[in-house]
Amino acid sequence: MGGPGSLLNINLATVNGAVGVANPGRVQESAPSVVVGNIIVGSQVNTSGVHGQNYGVVIDDAAVAQAVSDANHAAIYFAGLDTTPDVQAQLPSNGRIVQNLTVTGDAGLNVVNLPGFLLDNGATLTLTGPVGAGFVFNISGDFNLHNGNIQVADGVGPLDVVYNIIKVNARVTTMVPTTAVGVLLAPNSGVNSMDSLSYTGEIIGGYARTIVLMSGATVYNPCTDLLQ
Numbered sequence: 001m002g003g004p005g006s007l008l009n010i011n012l013a014t015v016n017g018a019v020g021v022a023n024p025g026r027v028q029e030s031a032p033s034v035v036v037g038n039i040i041v042g043s044q045v046n047t048s049g050v051h052g053q054n055y056g057v058v059i060d061d062a063a064v065a066q067a068v069s070d071a072n073h074a075a076i077y078f079a080g081l082d083t084t085p086d087v088q089a090q091l092p093s094n095g096r097i098v099q100n101l102t103v104t105g106d107a108g109l110n111v112v113n114l115p116g117f118l119l120d121n122g123a124t125l126t127l128t129g130p131v132g133a134g135f136v137f138n139i140s141g142d143f144n145l146h147n148g149n150i151q152v153a154d155g156v157g158p159l160d161v162v163y164n165i166i167k168v169n170a171r172v173t174t175m176v177p178t179t180a181v182g183v184l185l186a187p188n189s190g191v192n193s194m195d196s197l198s199y200t201g202e203i204i205g206g207y208a209r210t211i212v213l214m215s216g217a218t219v220y221n222p223c224t225d226l227l228q
Helices: 061-079
Strands: 007-011 013-016 020-023 026-030 039-041 045-050 057-059 101-104 106-112 117-119 123-129 133-139 143-145 150-155 163-165 172-174 178-186 190-194 198-205 210-214 218-220
Touching: 007 020, 020 026, 020 061, 026 039, 039 045, 039 061, 061 133, 061 163, 061 178, 117 150, 123 133, 143 178, 172 178, 190 198, 198 210
Parallel strands: 007 026, 007 210, 013 218, 020 039, 026 045, 039 057, 101 123, 106 133, 117 143, 123 150, 133 163, 143 172, 150 178, 163 178, 172 190, 178 198, 190 210, 198 218
Antiparallel strands: none
16 A cells, blocks of 8 residues: 555565555565566555566556555445344354354345454354355454464355455454455555465555565465456
């Protein structure tokens, strides 16, 4: 998301898709990290720390500015949606998922509001529903994928799930051994992903803060036609 003092740090990690950094941020990619796509930056972004493999650094102020605008508008829109009561009732009220859980939604957006989100104890959260079903988790506190799995089934795809981190400067952490899917939308928080996390979807955040992908973390873009 850029902003004063912002940093995207890709260290011993893989991004199977494009990376973007808005003005006036900084991006570092340490070898042997790999970005299977372009690194798209604003003209005021410092790229002197890019040393890993990638498809090339592309300067495009309009593209990154539009991406920031889209992310901010999406976060506000999702936060204003009404809760879907029957889906909300399927999740623990404190947002702590420590045993296997399947949540079933209907066609359209299924909205849940939680005070925080914790995945732990090796639990698997399965989000399922018909084609056209999507899930929005509005999270007013911290977000922690500590140990477990989030997966989708039936008609729900990886980009049909959004974790909207509402809290400014929330603790957003993902660690091993975790696999997860969805759009992690944390425009006003840093993100710390490490230790062989496998994430399929998008990670958006870090205005005036830091996003770290390190120690074997891998982010996959499920839309393979968008890699270049």
